[in-house]
Amino acid sequence: MAHLLGAESLRVEYPTRVVLEGVTVGIGDGDRIGVVGRNGDGKSTLLRILAGKQEPDGGRVTRRGGVTLGMLDQADELATGLTVLETVVGDRPEHEWAGDRNVRDVLAGLIADIPGHTLVDDLSGGQRRxxxxxxxLSREWDIVVLDEPTNHLDIGGVHWLAGHLKRRWSPGAGALLVVTHDRWFLDEVSQDTWEVHDRIVEPFEGGYAAYVLQRLERDRQAATMEAKRQNLMKKELAWLRRGAPARTAKPKFRIDAANALIDDVPPLRNSVELSQMATARLGKDVIDLLDVSVSYGEKQILHDVEWRIAPGERTGILGINGAGKSTLLKLIDGSLEPTTGRVKRGKTVVVATLDQQLGDLSAVAHERVSAVIATKRTSYTAGDKELTPGQLLERLGFTSAQLSTPIKDLSGGQKRRLQLLLILLDEPNVLIMDEPTNDMDTDMLAAIEDLLDSWPGTLVVVSHDRYLLERVTDQQYAVLGGRLRHLPGGVDEYLRIAAHAAAPTGSQDAGRATVASVTAAAPASTAPSAPTLSGAERRTLEKELSALERRIAKVQGQVDALHVQLAEHDVSDYSGIAALHEQVRGFEAELESAEERWLELGELLG
Structure with a gap:
């Protein structure tokens, strides 16, 4: 494996502390490295030094002659006065970049929805990213360095980016170095992991899942060694008292370290117990959306949504930006009334929202953490344990010293954790989480997920973080075309539906369709025209379309009715539940087939 880039004895010091000390690392051809660590421990600093954007206080960085490196920094530095297309493809002639499969793939995967003639100065923060x-990515690099590349990407965009990076180079060629809090993405693209902690960079073989196992084994061994040191005499005494037969069987290390580490770990959540607790706190009625539609002016955002949320239900909501997810959340929390239909709420329902704005903290920005906590409850029950606010703070990664810190001086991730703690201390029984992973590192996400495992209320999560969605929710729905659709197949099913809806008709290459949409010229002039239909053919297709819409509505109603039956069914009747699930799967398959034909007819009719 040829050496591409390396660093020797790096030292980075800021006025208040040393971030990196004596760090030596190397990157070679074929390396795919994910970088993890707590916020503030130096991940971004390490990337900037390796990319040549920051000079270390000590040590040196070496790069093989002729090696090219491209980096996506957290600050999106785009030249002003250029269009989107000029920014992406530069001054290359159209025939050159339009014939480049990699460029077409990038345009289709990242900016198909942004007109190419738009000035970058007029873009939103997410679009600029x-x-x-x-x-x-539209250019060729030997080394690609990415700092939080999944920010502002939806689940489909993250899925595309992972696929692009995996097929970008042939095996054994090129190198990738990426910092991200998206653990699913990290596991997809990385073959090795660097953990930045305590001024050092510690390497691990494998992606995120392998890193978690190795780190747990490392911590277990360290704890075992410390326990042995502290209790040596006590163990020796116990050993001697067991007698000769016991001393003939020496303890042996288990080969299967993973099983040894997790064989006594209980399931993530005791679903039955949590459901019973949720029912006791909420009753049977939580929030029902009954034939709900929402319109802003003449634009309809949601239509004919039927959703009965059960006590203790943990639901993830998927959908592209602008699909109507936030509107759906506002219906649930009561901040928005539907245009038609009605929202029915149980008498004991208390809804709280962990949003993206941190608005709840702005009024107390100058107060200390301890003073704000003191205004809340003195204890909190998580599962069968009673915790003080201080213990909850510790569980969420706060130190005792941070209790005296003014809230305005906390980092973004610390503010998010404090916001969640304050919400939980108010003891809501319905919790809405809107993009909760912002500003969080992987350790803090794991801590929050652990806390949510013992929370007995109803949980609704909107997030582009696939790992989090699959970790804390038990079912997923998607907002598609203004309708709410259940996804028995989870995120994979959503990605299949989204890919089918985005695919162009016929055999036309998706990249060519995207090239047409991003050129400065009007895309309509290059888009394929719909086939010419005779009057009789059009009427026949319109009749079929109308019949399909009625059929889709009917089948959706049958699916919703079955979900109601499932929610009310006796949990001990396993055969009955299995039969209902089988019916749901049958109707879902019929619904998917009908929707695919509906899309085809829509394309034919224009």
């Missing part, structure tokens, strides 16, 4: 990523 995607354009910066597209500009980087």
């Amino acid at each position: 995607r354009v910066a990523l597209a500009a980087l």
Whole structure:
């Protein structure tokens, strides 16, 4: 494996502390490295030094001659006055970049929804991020360095990016170095992991899942060694008192370290117990959305949504940006009334929202953490344990010294954790989480997930973080075309539906369709025209379309009715539940087939 880039004895010091000390690392051809660690421990600093954007206080960085490196920094530095297309493809002639399969793939995967003639100065923060990523990936590099590339990407975009990076180079060629809090993405693209902690960089073989196992084994061995040191005489005495037969059987290390580590760990959640607790706190009625539609002016965002939320239900909501997810959350928390239909709430329902704005903390920004906590409850029950606010703070990664810190001086991740703690101390029984992973590192996400495992209320999560969705929710729904659709197949099913809906008709290459949409010229002039239909053919197709819409509505109603039966069914009747699930799967398959034909008819009719 050829050496591409390396660093020797790096030292980085800030006025208040040393971030890196004596760090030596190397990157070679074929390396795919994910970088993890707590916020503030130096991950981004390490990447900037390796990319040559920051000078270390000590040590040196070496790069093999002729090696090219491209980096996506957290600050999106785009030249002003340029269009999106000029930013992404530069001054290359159209025939050159339009014939480049990699460029077409990047345009289709990242910025197909942004007109190419738009000035970058007029873009939103999320659009600028995607354009910066597209500009980087549309060029050839020996080493690609990415700092939080999944920010502002939806689940489909993250899925595309992982696939692009895996097929970007042939095996054994090129190198990738990526910092991200998206653990699913990290596991997909990385073959090795670097953990930045305590001024050092510690390497691990494998992606995120392998790193978790190795780190747990490392911590277990360290704890075992410390326990042995502290209790040596006590163990020796116990050993001697067991007698000769016991001394003939020496303890042996288990080969299967993973099983040894987790064989006594209980399931993530005791679903039956949590459901019973949720029912006791909430009753049978939580929130029902009954034939709900929402319109803003003439634009309809949601239509004919039927959803009965059960006590203790843990639901993830998927959908592209602008699909109506936030509107759906506002219906649930009562901040928005539907245009038609009605929202029915149980008498004991108390809804709380962990949103993206941190608005709840702005009023107490100058107060200390301890003073704000003191205004809340003195204890909190998590599962069968009673915790003080201080213990909850410790569980969420706060130190005792941070209790006296003014809230305005906390980092973004610390503010998010404090916001969640304050919400939980108010003891809501319905919790809405809107993009909760912002500003969180992987350790803090794991701590929050652990806390939510013992929370007995109803949970609704909107997130582009696939790992989090699959970890804390038991079922997923998608907002598609203004309708709410259940996803028995989870995120994979959503990605299949989204890919089918985005695919162009016929055998036309998706990349060519995207090229047409991002050029400065009007895309309509290059888009394929719908086939010419005779009057009789059009009427026949319109009749079929109308019949399909009625059929889809009917089948959806049958699916919703079955979900109601499942929610009310006796949990001990396993055969009855299995039969209901089988019926749901049958109707879902019929619904998917009908929707695919509906899309085809829509394309034919224009």
